[in-house]
Amino acid sequence: MSRPELVAPPEIYYGDTEAKKYTSKCVLSTHSRKHSHPSSNFLPVPCQCSTRIQQIQSEMTYRALELLNLPEGEPKFLLDIGCGSGLSGEILDEEGHYWVGVDIAPSMLEVALEREVEGDLFLQDIGQGFGFRPGSFDGAISISVIQWLLNAETSHPSSSPPARLTRFFTSLYAALRNPSRAVLQFYPSSDDQIHLITSIAQRAGFGGGIVVDYPNSKKARKVFLCLFVGSGKMNDSVPRGLDGDGEEEV
Amino acid sequence: MVRLITHNLLSCHVKGCTRNNFPLRFQDVKVELREAEFNAEFLRNFVPRIEWKALVDAGKELGDTSLPEELPEMLGDEFLKKLHHVLLEIHVEEGAMVCPNCGHVYKIMSGIPNMLLTESEI
Numbered sequence: 001m002s003r004p005e006l007v008a009p010p011e012i013y014y015g016d017t018e019a020k021k022y023t024s025k026c027v028l029s030t031h032s033r034k035h036s037h038p039s040s041n042f043l044p045v046p047c048q049c050s051t052r053i054q055q056i057q058s059e060m061t062y063r064a065l066e067l068l069n070l071p072e073g074e075p076k077f078l079l080d081i082g083c084g085s086g087l088s089g090e091i092l093d094e095e096g097h098y099w100v101g102v103d104i105a106p107s108m109l110e111v112a113l114e115r116e117v118e119g120d121l122f123l124q125d126i127g128q129g130f131g132f133r134p135g136s137f138d139g140a141i142s143i144s145v146i147q148w149l150l151n152a153e154t155s156h157p158s159s160s161p162p163a164r165l166t167r168f169f170t171s172l173y174a175a176l177r178n179p180s181r182a183v184l185q186f187y188p189s190s191d192d193q194i195h196l197i198t199s200i201a202q203r204a205g206f207g208g209g210i211v212v213d214y215p216n217s218k219k220a221r222k223v224f225l226c227l228f229v230g231s232g233k234m235n236d237s238v239p240r241g242l243d244g245d246g247e248e249e250v
Numbered sequence: 251m252v253r254l255i256t257h258n259l260l261s262c263h264v265k266g267c268t269r270n271n272f273p274l275r276f277q278d279v280k281v282e283l284r285e286a287e288f289n290a291e292f293l294r295n296f297v298p299r300i301e302w303k304a305l306v307d308a309g310k311e312l313g314d315t316s317l318p319e320e321l322p323e324m325l326g327d328e329f330l331k332k333l334h335h336v337l338l339e340i341h342v343e344e345g346a347m348v349c350p351n352c353g354h355v356y357k358i359m360s361g362i363p364n365m366l367l368t369e370s371e372i
């Protein structure tokens with residue numbers, strides 16, 4: 001399977017068909033061309049691919065929340081970067097948090113509306129930066145999004161990956177309270193990409209670094225950029241990644 | 251679903267628009283009221299983040315005059331309930347938010363504001 005960010009920009013890749021995979025009930029006919037369903041003779045059945053995507057997304061959301069290290073039981077005001085169809089938002093709702101979600105794909109936001117999530121939704125290109133006032137959020141999470149910033153959208157200099165990453169991290173840093181954290185899970189395709197992203201985040205003022213869960217498992221390996229604003233009461237060292245192959249976790 | 255809690259944190263992010271770019275003015279809005287769960291602890295923690303005058307004015311723009319001109323020192327339950335309503339239960343569904351400085355119009359459709367900028371605005 002080719003990496004989605006190499007196929008098309010996110011607002012196009014996550015068109016109606018792709019967005020349907022992120023709803024709780026999948027209409028098989030909309031993407032049966034792309035996936036073979038062993039049980040598709042017995043319609044209607046829950047779509048295997050979509051439930052699997054949702055399960056991975058929600059596991060990563062819980063892990064991102066854990067890495068945010070918020071005080072137990074306190075409702076916080078969080079930013080969900082690339083909130084998509086609101087899968088992570090539903091978890092933030094359940095955990096008692098208030099949130100704002102931004103995404104560049106209108107069809108994903110429509111799905112989030114259908115789900116009736118509690119957060120405010122914005123159609124926004126994170127590579128253009130945020131306009132939130134300083135200290136607006138108690139934390140930020142992002143699941144499988146920031147690798148999209150590594151592709152130049154046009155030949156215009158303002159849309160080069162370093163320019164987009166700089167606007168993103170600088171305005172995110174400003175929008176967060178001191179102290180707080182941002183935890184961004186993403187899919188880097190090389191060590192150079194990790195280096196580019198972390199160095200621009202550091203230049204924007206963030207501390208912290210990369211956390212790799214299940215580093216030795218090809219299937220379960222997950223990369224989290226765990227960023228700190230200020231140090232204050234927080235432990236300045238980057239959290240440890242999880243060991244093993246991720247299978248023992250249910 | 252632009253609620254005033256979010257509107258109160260939002261300034262214009264057009265390139266070079268750095269002064270007098272807050273708060274965004276509402277235009278031609280359609281508002282819906284939706285009940286939300288009251289959480290006094292969250293509100294108390296959130297109050298220091300609020301630009302009070304901007305919130306009072308935005309409430310008025312949307313037809314709610316329940317908030318006092320000055321933020322009270324004592325955050326009692328009666329006050330917090332009014333604050334809760336203004337911050338979290340008034341939803342702007344249609345219309346626009348306009349930057350008081352550069353005039354950029356952020357359209358709101360089905361409750362979702364379009365924050366996308368053109369290349370010359372980045």
Ligand SMILES: [Zn+2]
Pocket residue numbers: 262263264267271349350351352353354
């Ligand atoms: Zn402006």
